[in-house]
Amino acid sequence: QVQLVESGGGLVQAGGSLRLSCAASGRAFSGNAMAWFRQNPGKEREYVTAITWSGDVTYYADFVKGRFTISRDNAKNTVYLQMNSLKPEDTAVYLCAAAEGQRYSASLPVRWEYFGQGTQVTVSS
Numbered sequence: 001q002v003q004l005v006e007s008g009g010g011l012v013q014a015g016g017s018l019r020l021s022c023a024a025s026g027r028a029f030s031g032n033a034m035a036w037f038r039q040n041p042g043k044e045r046e047y048v049t050a051i052t053w054s055g056d057v058t059y060y061a062d063f064v065k066g067r068f069t070i071s072r073d074n075a076k077n078t079v080y081l082q083m084n085s086l087k088p089e090d091t092a093v094y095l096c097a098a099a100e101g102q103r104y105s106a107s108l109p110v111r112w113e114y115f116g117q118g119t120q121v122t123v124s125s
Contacts, residue, residue: 002026002114004096009119012086016123020081022096022116030074031103035112036081038092038121048094050108051079059108063089086123093118 008020022034035050049070050059058070069082079096097112 002098004098004114004116006094006096006116006119009094009121011122011124014086014088014123014125016086017082017084018086018121020083020094020096020119020121022079022081024077024079024098029077029098033099033102033105033109034070034072034079035097035099035108036070036079037095037097037112037115038090039095039118040092045095046092049081052106052108053104054106057106057108083121086121088123088125091121091123093120 003025004022006022012018031053033050033052036048037045038048039045048061048064049068051070051072055072067085072079095118096116098114099109100113102109
């Protein structure tokens with residue numbers, strides 16, 4: 001059974017930093033693209049950032065460019081999200097995602113099949 005488990009969330013002041021981790025289990029995801037989404041109650045899920053299996057290609061939403069960095073350690077089946085210069089509007093539940101298709105692809109997928117339960121990030125002003 002595939003499982004994605006996020007950790008590292010918490011409460012931080014505006015301007016601070018947090019590092020989220022997402023550990024995958026149940027199978028290896030070294031050949032799969034991974035991503036981070038975020039969601040607030042009553043709002044649509046936002047696509048934040050993604051990374052190809054090799055780490056060579058990344059995507060960042062405009063609202064996090066220059067502040068967030070996605071990375072991965074395939075040996076540990078883990079993806080990370082370093083969040084710097086946090087703003088109150090970054091407050092959300094952050095969910096890790098993995099794509100089933102396009103394994104070992106040099107491009108990012110448009111569909112994400114697996115999601116974790118999420119970790120809460122709260123940024124106070």
